[in-house]
Amino acid sequence: MNNKILITGATGSLGSMLINLLKEKIEITNLAVLVRDEKNELAKQYAYEGIEVLIGDYANLESLERAFKDIDTLYFVSGGDDNERAKLHKNVVDSAKKNGIKHILYTSAVWKDESDSSPLANLVDSHLQTENCIKTSGITYTILKHNLYAEVIEMMIGDKSQLLKTKNIYLPTANGLTSFVPKKDLAEVEVNILLNPSSYSNKTLEFNGSEQISFSEIAKKISEIIKEPIQYISPTENEFKEQMTKFGLPSHIIEILKTFSTAIANREFDQQSNDLERVLGRKTTSLSEFLQRISNVNSKMLLKDYA
CATH class of the missing domain: 3.90.25.10 (UDP-galactose 4-epimerase, domain 1)
Structure with missing residues (x-):
């Protein structure tokens, strides 16, 4: 059975690494990317390679609802604005639910202190809100908690x-x-999950170096x-x-x-969880x-x- 995968954050460094690995492993017709600007050089390259390029912005519900049609699996790269992240991410989850997306893989973060006094309070709160939003949506999920990128x-x-x-x-x-992780390793391990998402249904994985x-x-x-x-x-x-x-x-x-x-x-x-090593092999x-x-x-x- 075909599994149409949509990659968000497609013009970013992690998203583009993941796409380069994934396009060698699945039929190109089963791969789509979400970009905000179709004139972006990477977006043009994806289109040239035969990858479906969809235009969408987390702040624009209508654009997301158009882009998410006929998508089965969504690789959901978190937005960068701590203050607006939870609101924008709710748009993504709501649109995914409305369009019947079957599985969301969300790139979250690791942390220890969830109190308001944590230096990461805004980051933690927005990710927690998003994780809860996904879990209560009824959509099958995999939460991918990233440690700091080695970059x-x-x-x-x-x-x-x-x-x-x-x-x-x-x-x-x-x-x-810090358990730094190179983005190349994260892209590789998350391609492994995208190729076999059912094995990671409704799981939270902590990816540390x-x-x-x-x-x-x-x-x-x-x-x-x-x-x-x-x-x-x-x-x-x-x-x-x-x-x-x-x-x-x-x-x-x-x-x-x-x-x-x-x-x-x-x-x-x-953090010392070995989830990444286990899935990466x-x-x-x-x-x-x-x-x-x-x-x-x-x-x-x-x-x-x-x-």
């Missing part, structure tokens, strides 16, 4: 040229550990890779904010960095290998897809 490391420390200039990693993460690491250890690994001493400094939150302001970093970027650094210090991301890419890869690329800091 966030570069966003937090800067690229190779910045490190060579400053010779330090300056973040208020204290001795907190195989290693727990601190930024002090990251500094040591990078020092070995680039053969330059990189010092790790953990300031207070106020010191961090003052220094970043002096360096001219925009306030919203400082807030993102401070929020996730504090959460790391509080061990929000020190192997350990995740080693962080030494990942850091070696990004150290060879002088890319700009990435400030999207941070959670």
Whole structure:
């Protein structure tokens, strides 16, 4: 029986990785992508490859209802706006239910502290609301709780040229550990689930990297890779904010960095579930290998897809 799969977030880095893997494993007629702008270069490429490109926006119910027709399985990438996320996500779930979508796979996040005092309070609340909305919709679901992407490391420390200039990693993460996961590993494991969704019906999976690491250890690994001493400094939150302001970093970027650094210090991301290894059938890419890869690329800091 045909299973028409719709991938949201199709022009983002995780969505595009997943599509590249999936299109080699299923009939192209069973794959569709959701984009906001049909003129986007990736959207044009998908159309050229014969993938059905559907136009939709989480903020536009009518566009979602048009796009979700004849879809069986929805790979639902969470939106990036913490304040509006729950509202926009309800649009997605309501439209999915109205169109008879049979299975939703939702990309959520991991956390430990669900209190209002958590640095991740907005993130946690919006994801919790979405998870509950999906569970009460009656649609079969799989909740995919992602730890921080390994790609966030570069966003937090800067690229190779910045490190060579400053010779330090300056973040208020204290001795907190994080189970970072490369997006490539997440794309691979979630393709496995999309190919056999019934085995993961109404389950919540926690996807963590195989290693727990601190930024002090990251500094040591990078020092070995680039053969330059990189010092790790953990300031207070106020010191961090003052220094970043002096360096001219925009306030919203400082807030993102401070929020996730504090959460790391509080061990929000020190999770050790082996769901990812179990479904993937192997350990995740080693962080030494990942850091070696990004150290060879002088890319700009990435400030999207941070959670």
